[in-house]
Amino acid sequence: MEHEDIxxxxxxxxxxKLPGNYVDINCPAYLSFRFETYSPGGxxxxxxxxxxxxxxxxxxxxxxxxxxxxxxxCVEHCAFPEFRDRLLxxxxxxxxxxxxAGQAPPAVRDYLTKVQLHGNPYxxxxxxxxxxxxxxxxxxxxxxxxxxxxxxVGTYDPRGQEVxxxxxxxxxxxxxxxxxxTEALNSDGNDVKAIGETPLFEELAAKNIKILNQFNVKKIxxxxxxxFNALKNDYPALGAQYQxxxxxxxxxxxxxxxxxxxxxxxxxVAYHDPCxxxxxxxxxxxxxxxxxxxxxxxxxxxDRNRKNALCCGGGGGNFFTDILxxxxxxxARVRVREAVEAGAQILAAACPMCAVMLEDAVKAxxxxxxxxxxxxxxxxxxxx
Ligand code: SF4
Ligand code: SF4
Numbered sequence: 001m002e003h004e005d006i007x008x009x010x011x012x013x014x015x016x017k018l019p020g021n022y023v024d025i026n027c028p029a030y031l032s033f034r035f036e037t038y039s040p041g042g043x044x045x046x047x048x049x050x051x052x053x054x055x056x057x058x059x060x061x062x063x064x065x066x067x068x069x070x071x072x073x074c075v076e077h078c079a080f081p082e083f084r085d086r087l088l089x090x091x092x093x094x095x096x097x098x099x100x101a102g103q104a105p106p107a108v109r110d111y112l113t114k115v116q117l118h119g120n121p122y123x124x125x126x127x128x129x130x131x132x133x134x135x136x137x138x139x140x141x142x143x144x145x146x147x148x149x150x151x152x153v154g155t156y157d158p159r160g161q162e163v164x165x166x167x168x169x170x171x172x173x174x175x176x177x178x179x180x181x182t183e184a185l186n187s188d189g190n191d192v193k194a195i196g197e198t199p200l201f202e203e204l205a206a207k208n209i210k211i212l213n214q215f216n217v218k219k220i221x222x223x224x225x226x227x228f229n230a231l232k233n234d235y236p237a238l239g240a241q242y243q244x245x246x247x248x249x250x251x252x253x254x255x256x257x258x259x260x261x262x263x264x265x266x267x268x269v270a271y272h273d274p275c276x277x278x279x280x281x282x283x284x285x286x287x288x289x290x291x292x293x294x295x296x297x298x299x300x301x302x303d304r305n306r307k308n309a310l311c312c313g314g315g316g317g318n319f320f321t322d323i324l325x326x327x328x329x330x331x332a333r334v335r336v337r338e339a340v341e342a343g344a345q346i347l348a349a350a351c352p353m354c355a356v357m358l359e360d361a362v363k364a365x366x367x368x369x370x371x372x373x374x375x376x377x378x379x380x381x382x383x384x
Contacts, residue, residue: 001047001094002090002096007045007051009083011041012036012041012045013041014041015077015078016079016087017040017074017077019073019304019308019310024303026304027039028071028310028311029043029069029324030042031329031330031334032313032325032329034329037064040074040091042064043064044087046065047090047094050094057103061098061103062098062103062108063105065091065098066105066108067324069275069313069315069316069331070088070091070194070275070315070316071275071315072275072279073279073311074087075279076307092193095195095196097196099196105323107321108321111195111317111321112200115204119184120156120186122152124155124156129183129184129185130180131161132150132164133180138179139178141178141217144177144179145176145219146177146178146179147178147179147180147212147215148171149185149188149220149223149231150180151185151187151224151227152187152188153223153224153353154167154223154224154352157356159352159355160223160353163223163355163377164223164352166377167223169377170377170380171250173257173381174250174254174257174258176221176250178221181215185208187204188205188208188224188227189201189202189204189205189230189234190226191226191315191316191320194315194316195316195317201230201234205240209235212240218243219242220242220243220245221246221247222244222245224276224351225274225277225280225281225351226276228246229276233280246283246286247377248289251286251377252285255289255293258380258384260294260383260384261383262295264294264383267298267346268344268346269300269346269347269348270302270339270342270343270348271299271305272302272335272349272350272354272358274349274351275309276315278309279309282307284305284307287348290376290380291348291376297379300342300344302338303342304338310334312331312332312335312353312357312358314332314353314356319356319357326361326364332357332358332361333364333365335361336358336365336367336371337365340367340371346372346379347371347373347374348373349375350375352375355375358373359373
């Protein structure tokens with residue numbers, strides 16, 4: 001297994017499951033299950049034991065490995081700079097080895113089968129790929145400056161479609177020149193790669209690159225931080241040469257073009273850093289810049305923010321496989337409690353997956369009367 005040389009070097013100090021203040025639990029898998037084996041150090045030792053044939057590849061072992069939300073907290077906070085950058089790579093290699101051994105949990109197998117068969121995990125026909133644009137009057141991509149890439153969540157998930165329409169509407173309001181490709185693009189593959197199915201990721205990416213190149217795309221605005229991460233960091237190794245931006249990175253500098261209503265109510269907003277925009281790509285400011293420029297919004301910070309943010313639990317395919325589950329200790333539920341404690345009336349997400357995860361958590365916590373989850377573009381659109 002790739003990166004197995006680092007597994008024995010972990011001495012289980014446990015810093016990797018904490019944020020910078022060492023007070024809270026910041027590994028979503030450990031937070032949900034509270035067994036050391038679910039922590040980053042624990043999974044290092046489990047993998048070592050499996051490779052040494054001291055434990056079998058049981059159902060439980062596979063569930064532990066695939067429960068990692070790839071949030072990157074362990075990479076940020078592991079005590080050992082010599083190998084911490086390789087922690088997630090080792091976990092991904094472990095999942096890849098389990099997939100090769102036919103030991104993936106059923107939910108993971110179902111997710112990958114749907115992506116393999118349909119190019120997206122919703123099992124939706126490509127004929128439905130332009131449905132999200134209903135009523136939007138988006139222009140087909142030709143010679144505009146940017147392509148807007150909605151990915152599978154924005155294209156097929158009902159809530160994701162709302163967010164995609166909201167972002168596209170705001171791009172128009174800000175005068176950004178963009179078009180959309182109505183031909184079937186596949187999933188970006190970010191979570192397929194994170195789950196350990198690298199060959200399928202490469203297949204998805206190669207098909208997308210072929211279509212993007214046919215359209216002579218040069219600059220891309222993504223809806224999701226997951227797409228942003230894949231297209232920006234992983235596609236270049238497969239021959240892609242695009243400038244890639246998350247939508248907040250473009251709009252943060254175009255907010256001056258937007259006219260706001262003069263009678264907006266004052267509201268307190270806490271921003272939830274999405275892992276694939278924040279820790280994975282160190283952009284903690286674009287969405288905050290957008291929110292700060294909206295009249296009437298007071299931005300407050302949760303205790304855990306920026307590189308110490310608590311993940312919503314949707315990464316690493318968990319949004320689709322739900323291996324982490326939504327129990328009382330789930331990170332999304334802990335996160336919405338934290339937002340209420342910070343005095344926020346609105347919890348702002350800059351990712352359609354985070355929005356869905358946190359909205360479900362607000363319902364599960366019966367906090368609807370205290371806090372609302374909204375996507376950043378929706379917060380802005382409502383105040384035009
Ligand atoms: S901080 Fe690093 S060395 Fe310590 S338990 Fe976590 S992975 Fe192991
Ligand atoms: S990436 Fe996040 S969920 Fe996965 S082991 Fe590290 S801290 Fe836990």
